Amino acid sequence: MKKIFSQSLQKQALIAMFIGVLPILTLTLWYAQALSKNQQKTQDIYNKNQKLILEYNFVKADISALEKALQNNQLLQSETLQESIEQKWQNTKKRIQLLKINLPDSLFVAKWRQFAPDEINATSKAEEFQRLVKVLNQFEESFQQTLNKRLSDQEAHFVQLQTWFMFGLIILLPTLIVISIFLVNRICQQLNQVESAVSEVGKGNFDKSVELSGSHELQQLGDRLNWLRLELKRIQQQKETFLRHVTHELKTPLASLNEGSSLLNSGLLGAVNPKQQRILTIMENSVAKLGSLIDDLLSYSAASHPDSLHHDAEMNLIQKEVSTHLSDKLGKTDVIVNWQNHDDLKVPYLPCKLVLTQLVSNAIDHAKSNVSISIEEQNGEVLLIVRDDGDGIDINEADSLFQPFVRGEKNKNNNGSGLGLAIVSECVKQLKGYVKWLSVESGASIQVAFPKREPK
Known part of the structure; x- marks a missing residue:
């Protein structure tokens, strides 16, 4: 874990995205693909149901027509008509076989096999086909229920897909939020470290080492800030040494100038004319101003020294x-x-x-x-x-x-x-x-x- 968070912020963000976003993206793609397949399958079932309904209606119509043709042929005894009946029955059997193939395990096919045995053929009596017509009329509702069940099963599958998708989102979204909050919080903590370190350096606290933990960039920044701290500390020490040296070196000649001007003003070395007095006054004011500046420099140097506390x-x-x-x-x-x-x-x-x-x-x-x-x-x-x-x-x-x-x-x-x-x-x-x-x-x-x- 420590190794992960020592990487760059970019890599941390990619890892967080991989952990948090990739599962949601995968779930969404899976749901979109499953939804597309479900819609296509629903459309196929609907089209197939329409085709089966047409075939069922054709079977009913064909068997009714065969029943009437057999009744007529019982009177006519026409070989041509019989051949037409046999051809019609072969086509009808194909339609019936198609219904059985497309509805193999349905209640409709089971009842059809029970009440409409396969022994019926084109030479059967018209009464057999009349019974088939009744069976078909009787089982029409069961046939329609079988087709509707196929659609309802597909709709139930669609609802199940939605349920699984929502369940996945309920699990993954809080995970993504937690990961995002954790990552943002960690980045904020790292930025707070930077702010605190910069603030300490800005306040002139050069004795405390700068140590930034976290990403690789922050560790590099910590090294640079630490280098800057040491440079500023060195410069501050040089400044204090310079100020102390300069101010103390200036004190001695300044005292000599002050004593000299005082001696001249006292008249012990002879009378001072007005022009000389004006020059002495300028000198005394300049010496006083320079003395005040030196005192301020000494105070400034003393103010920045920890020993003052x-x-x-x-x-x-x-x-x-x-x-x-x-x-x-x-x-x-x-x-x-x-x-x-x-x-x-x-x-x-x-x-x-x-x-x-x-x-x-x-x-x-x-x-x-x-x-x-x-x-x-x-x-x-x-x-x-x-x-x-x-x-x-x-x-x-x-x-x-x-x-x-x-x-x-x-x-x-x-x-x-x-x-x-x-x-x-x-x-x-x-x-x-x-x-x-x-x-x-x-x-x-x-x-x-x-x-x-x-x-x-």
Whole structure:
């Protein structure tokens, strides 16, 4: 059985058709052939019955004619007439023999032999033929019943054919339905395996091997997906190594640039004229922007690393750290941030801190006056919802905003690395949860949900 289902889907379908459809097709062809034969036989019996009825009527007429001829010849004593009578009787005997041959086992022939013995001939008296006429009239109903019985027997045979055909369909159709349901269910299971494997690879779960069982095509697809998983895992590791290397290598010269610009601004190396001051300001802003980009790259690298899940912390601690981190940004705006926090709730420290930092920071950038953050536990899940009263997002851009370095049309001119929501997406993958935009009348609302972990 396992060997059969390891074959290609095409071969499985052919085997299922052979098992389920071929018996029905064979039964149908048998019934069509038997029906054709039955109809032909019925037609032959009908034609034969008509011929026998004519022969029977001819026999009756001939014997009546012979009776009258014998009566006349008793008076005339004509040799010519006698010869004609003998010739007529020979023809009549042939008709009678034909009736006997075509109705060998019938009640009519049995009674005929009993009441009309073969000793009668052309020299018999007219009274013998008169008795034959009476016998024929007496047995006419029995003769007709014999012919009708042949037709009724054939009709009964036709009904029996129909019964056997329906009985075969009653047995084979449920078998075909069961086989079809089984095959469709098995194909659906195999397709679900593919969907699940592709989904896992799409979510970035590269550690779990892809194993697809079933048809030969699916096994080949599983091998290719497994190869793709390993390639993506290798590329991800190279990306993380590259990001860590580049960001750390940039930190040192960036710190030197920052210290140098600060030293020049302090005036310890001499007075700075207005033109020089403008250049120093541009340098400081560029250094700050580059530092923010490096921090985001480090956060993005940390978000995609499984080690980020090892440490848990209470939500009130994460709230304090996020508020402290964003205090400078809040000091430059009139936006009010409202926290609705589940203080005793413990969550993975680093991914949740990165998620809240990025989402609250984005909300502050786009809000007009208010940002609200709600954190609660519901049905075994932790729900983080961040809302702002800004201009909202374009629904057509919603999904693409979670890709690295992708920014919406409204944010093209704003400062930022384009990594904020990508960091959120990577953290959510590590948490085995999901992130989605909520439908609101104004502003923007984003929800992050992930399973609550049991205390260690």
